[in-house]
Amino acid sequence: MTDLIRLTADEMADALAAKDISSLELTRAHLERIAAVDGGVHAFLHVDGEGALAAARTIDERRSAGEALPRLAGVPIGVKDVMATKGLPTTCGSKILQGWVPPYDATLVTRLRQSGLPILGKLNMDEFAMGSSTEHSAYGPTHNPWDLERIPGGSGGGSAACVGSYQAPLAIGTDTGGSIRQPAAVTGTVGTKPTYGGVSRFGLVALASSLDQAGPCTRTVLDAALLHEVIGGYDPMDSTSIDAPVPPVVEAARRADVSGMRIGIVRELTGEGFQAGVQKRFDEAVEHLVDAGAEVVEVSCPSFTYALAAYYLILPSEASSNLARFDAMRYGLRVWPSDDASAEQVMAATRAAGFGDEVKRRIILGTYALSSGYYDAYYGSAQKVRRLIYDDFASAFERADVLVSPTSPTTAFRFGEKMTDPMSMYLQDIATIPANLAGVPGMSVPSGLADEDGLPAGFQILAPATRDERLYAVGAALEQRLDAAWGGPLLDRAPTLASAFSGAMGSSYADARDGEGR
Amino acid sequence: MATTTTTEVTIPFVEALAAYEPVLGLEVHVELNTATKMFCGCATEFGAEPNSQVCPVCLGLPGALPVLNEKGVESAIRIGLALGCEIAPWCRFARKNYFYPDMPKNFQTSQYDEPISHDGHLDVELEDGSTYRVEIERAHMEEDTGKSLHIGGATGRIHGATHSLVDYNRAGIPLIEIVTKPMVGAGERAPEVARAYVAALRDIVKALGVSDARMDQGSMRCDVNVSLMPKGADRFGTRSETKNVNSLRSVERAVRYEIERHAAVLASGGSVVQETRHWHEDTGVTTSGRVKSDADDYRYFPEPDLVPIAPSAELVESLRATLPENPALRRRRLQSSWGYSDLEMRDVVNAGLVETIGETVAAGASPAGARKWWSGEVARRANAAGTDVVPYAASVGVTAAHVAELEGLISSGRLNDRMARDVWDGVLAGEGTPTQVADARGLRLVEDSGAIEGAVEKVIAANPDIATKVRDGKVQAAGALIGQVMKELKGQGDAAAVRALILARLTGAPSAE
Numbered sequence A: 001m002t003d004l005i006r007l008t009a010d011e012m013a014d015a016l017a018a019k020d021i022s023s024l025e026l027t028r029a030h031l032e033r034i035a036a037v038d039g040g041v042h043a044f045l046h047v048d049g050e051g052a053l054a055a056a057r058t059i060d061e062r063r064s065a066g067e068a069l070p071r072l073a074g075v076p077i078g079v080k081d082v083m084a085t086k087g088l089p090t091t092c093g094s095k096i097l098q099g100w101v102p103p104y105d106a107t108l109v110t111r112l113r114q115s116g117l118p119i120l121g122k123l124n125m126d127e128f129a130m131g132s133s134t135e136h137s138a139y140g141p142t143h144n145p146w147d148l149e150r151i152p153g154g155s156g157g158g159s160a161a162c163v164g165s166y167q168a169p170l171a172i173g174t175d176t177g178g179s180i181r182q183p184a185a186v187t188g189t190v191g192t193k194p195t196y197g198g199v200s201r202f203g204l205v206a207l208a209s210s211l212d213q214a215g216p217c218t219r220t221v222l223d224a225a226l227l228h229e230v231i232g233g234y235d236p237m238d239s240t241s242i243d244a245p246v247p248p249v250v251e252a253a254r255r256a257d258v259s260g261m262r263i264g265i266v267r268e269l270t271g272e273g274f275q276a277g278v279q280k281r282f283d284e285a286v287e288h289l290v291d292a293g294a295e296v297v298e299v300s301c302p303s304f305t306y307a308l309a310a311y312y313l314i315l316p317s318e319a320s321s322n323l324a325r326f327d328a329m330r331y332g333l334r335v336w337p338s339d340d341a342s343a344e345q346v347m348a349a350t351r352a353a354g355f356g357d358e359v360k361r362r363i364i365l366g367t368y369a370l371s372s373g374y375y376d377a378y379y380g381s382a383q384k385v386r387r388l389i390y391d392d393f394a395s396a397f398e399r400a401d402v403l404v405s406p407t408s409p410t411t412a413f414r415f416g417e418k419m420t421d422p423m424s425m426y427l428q429d430i431a432t433i434p435a436n437l438a439g440v441p442g443m444s445v446p447s448g449l450a451d452e453d454g455l456p457a458g459f460q461i462l463a464p465a466t467r468d469e470r471l472y473a474v475g476a477a478l479e480q481r482l483d484a485a486w487g488g489p490l491l492d493r494a495p496t497l498a499s500a501f502s503g504a505m506g507s508s509y510a511d512a513r514d515g516e517g518r
Numbered sequence B: 001m002a003t004t005t006t007t008e009v010t011i012p013f014v015e016a017l018a019a020y021e022p023v024l025g026l027e028v029h030v031e032l033n034t035a036t037k038m039f040c041g042c043a044t045e046f047g048a049e050p051n052s053q054v055c056p057v058c059l060g061l062p063g064a065l066p067v068l069n070e071k072g073v074e075s076a077i078r079i080g081l082a083l084g085c086e087i088a089p090w091c092r093f094a095r096k097n098y099f100y101p102d103m104p105k106n107f108q109t110s111q112y113d114e115p116i117s118h119d120g121h122l123d124v125e126l127e128d129g130s131t132y133r134v135e136i137e138r139a140h141m142e143e144d145t146g147k148s149l150h151i152g153g154a155t156g157r158i159h160g161a162t163h164s165l166v167d168y169n170r171a172g173i174p175l176i177e178i179v180t181k182p183m184v185g186a187g188e189r190a191p192e193v194a195r196a197y198v199a200a201l202r203d204i205v206k207a208l209g210v211s212d213a214r215m216d217q218g219s220m221r222c223d224v225n226v227s228l229m230p231k232g233a234d235r236f237g238t239r240s241e242t243k244n245v246n247s248l249r250s251v252e253r254a255v256r257y258e259i260e261r262h263a264a265v266l267a268s269g270g271s272v273v274q275e276t277r278h279w280h281e282d283t284g285v286t287t288s289g290r291v292k293s294d295a296d297d298y299r300y301f302p303e304p305d306l307v308p309i310a311p312s313a314e315l316v317e318s319l320r321a322t323l324p325e326n327p328a329l330r331r332r333r334l335q336s337s338w339g340y341s342d343l344e345m346r347d348v349v350n351a352g353l354v355e356t357i358g359e360t361v362a363a364g365a366s367p368a369g370a371r372k373w374w375s376g377e378v379a380r381r382a383n384a385a386g387t388d389v390v391p392y393a394a395s396v397g398v399t400a401a402h403v404a405e406l407e408g409l410i411s412s413g414r415l416n417d418r419m420a421r422d423v424w425d426g427v428l429a430g431e432g433t434p435t436q437v438a439d440a441r442g443l444r445l446v447e448d449s450g451a452i453e454g455a456v457e458k459v460i461a462a463n464p465d466i467a468t469k470v471r472d473g474k475v476q477a478a479g480a481l482i483g484q485v486m487k488e489l490k491g492q493g494d495a496a497a498v499r500a501l502i503l504a505r506l507t508g509a510p511s512a513e
């Protein structure tokens, strides 16, 4: 059953519930796919075939015992390597955490396990989620399934490439400034950053605590909603968690109804700076929504102009503090500069050896921004901008039910293209960052292929805080119409990777792989 | 344990005070006795197996997040209220960033510019009965760090150690840091004011029931800031910060020493270095620690993993209603109920014995008896051991019940005073309860009147000259007879009864009342 992996998670759930397939078969099919193609894609840092198969077996037994199981029980999933997984290595794409095996599960991971989703393994990312290309992973980049010479987006390029290359129907990503949405855009997949506080951060290794949010990475809007429902909801272990039920995302995705909805086009997030083909697909997508019954309004969010600057003060500041704990004292890498080194010298040597350039760059930026005498000018000002952005969203949402823009200004670029120019890399997140600063939910859905390079472009939807269901209504409506126009999902047009790699790797490949550097 | 530090020059206290006005600042850390830590569910029991009370949160494992202990906040508010502070209607935690192996996250979750309570005061009573008002700047919440144990060095300090061990059981235990405003005008009484303030603070947090406030166990720790300014000046001098001064006696001594040291530096035309200093309990001196500089930048910023704290006015008022009687007022009430003189009460207060005596009286002892035993032999021995009475008593296992029991043995006529002192020696030596010690040592007044009469007859017969003197009215001569009778009775006679019997026998005075 070679097409098993090409089903949507929703279809897999149906087939499992009908006992047409077993979770064991499904999980094995994905492990085979990983063995076949991940040598080229490198979405996984660690594959846990044994653990996934054991979980699949358990679910199958429970199902045949007649137990009523959660909707996604038995559907395998990949998890970004930034989430703590008990008994499974968690490196955050960094050398400094090489070999660390957490003694506890992130709340989100606990929920995946409780809902019966076999965890296939841990997915590649830019080191500590700092980057837009996975080129900053200490273990080598992930490759875009559309063109292996190109970046899959970042930081969650592993998650997007994993679902985009059918190595899993579902993946967990995290989004601090666009790390779920931008990879989704450049790989032709779907990704949601829920409302801040909508999904527990307990066990998410923090980059910037006030911005980080975990969410679903999938191939369809409905699949994202199904996964969102599993991982969302209040967690007493996370003080910033919202104590309210998960918004009705699945229902909204199924109804795909945008009639009468006011779609706000953000003036500051279109036009100049956006690749022509990306902009063109965006404009067409808006037309599709109008056809579906939505109304278009133009809104202005003038403070968004300063979002990137504010973000690159707040994020490094929080990161410089969050990453201070990696000091070789209790876990992870330990480098001895000399036999009789003091604790302080070991800390310094370990951090020098264990962190990559981008991480060091941001730690230095943040340390500087928080320094006494500079705090008000940098961190303080950035917080004021953040407030203005929040206010801009509030007034925009008075005029529109959702806001839309292209997700990323460009399609996937080639490896190395932006590595020497951090600023142009940072600009990848120009349209996604405002949502993180304001805590509002956002989603990226495929809008088509850009004419000039034939690569996927993304359509971003933003909704008011806690109204995540609106993302799914708009995303599903657009998906429906675009799929109809294309005669099938966009990913059907992606290269088939299997032929390129099958046979290149033995079937033991999945078991032998670990987080070792490549 | 020889400390190899050089003693610095000091000048006599009186001379120092003649030229300079001391300015004090005290930072007291109080460990709350909540059942669980400030930001996780780990137990806070003192003395547990190292690293047995830890979890991903207090170990600062990647991904772990803090959740605020509501009880800790309530205790913080109650301390603030007891110190007459204003309670902030909205405040936040901040991160204090610095690297140290006993700090799991390499930042301490603390409060910075938004403390939960601020601007209060505490009136402390001094030995002469006067009152000094200590202005409180703030009382804020923070978490404790782990505890480092340096192995291989001579003094337990990191210098010279071959390696260090860290116990994270203490990491995350809730602390309240109480910071005074600069204390001026105390003059020569500055050391006494400092001690009295810390004692008063300890009494308050104990009365609130929010902390054990055991300085010997580190559940109350004191940093002493001292500076001097020339008399009549209006600008404070450079201060030193003496860390971890951990007994009332040491607080007083450290302040005194620093005044003498600063004065010597200033008098010789030097300038005081702004630095942290270590207090040496054994030698009674401070030594230079780390020089404070602009490089000490903790890069505070609001803790994004916690939400702001906004205690409602209702909560604050309901907590205010739970405040116990002010310890100073309570002391005045107890003094009159115990019938102590001002001097006696002050001794008791200064020795930190109010609670202990209260417990002893509650256990059935007379207030006079309770004071006699606690302020007497126990205090003398504590002093000899260089510690305070209460921790000393705890260390040798002496309790209020023991004193009450001893008193009972006297009033029931089983022991006389001399025997009671013997028994007390035994109790202090850890030989058991007073009854056990009396039994073991065979101490019991002779109750057999025949035996006493026999001994009296024998002694009178053997000392006809003395007997005649007594008969002739020289009553004081009876003392020699009493001593001999007591000897006959091997010390186990009731001296008063013996005296009465001798006088009755020789002068016809009534022998008993």
Ligand SMILES: [Zn+2]
Binding pocket: B037, B040, B041, B042, B053, B054, B055, B056, B057, B058, B059, B172
């Ligand atoms: Zn803990």
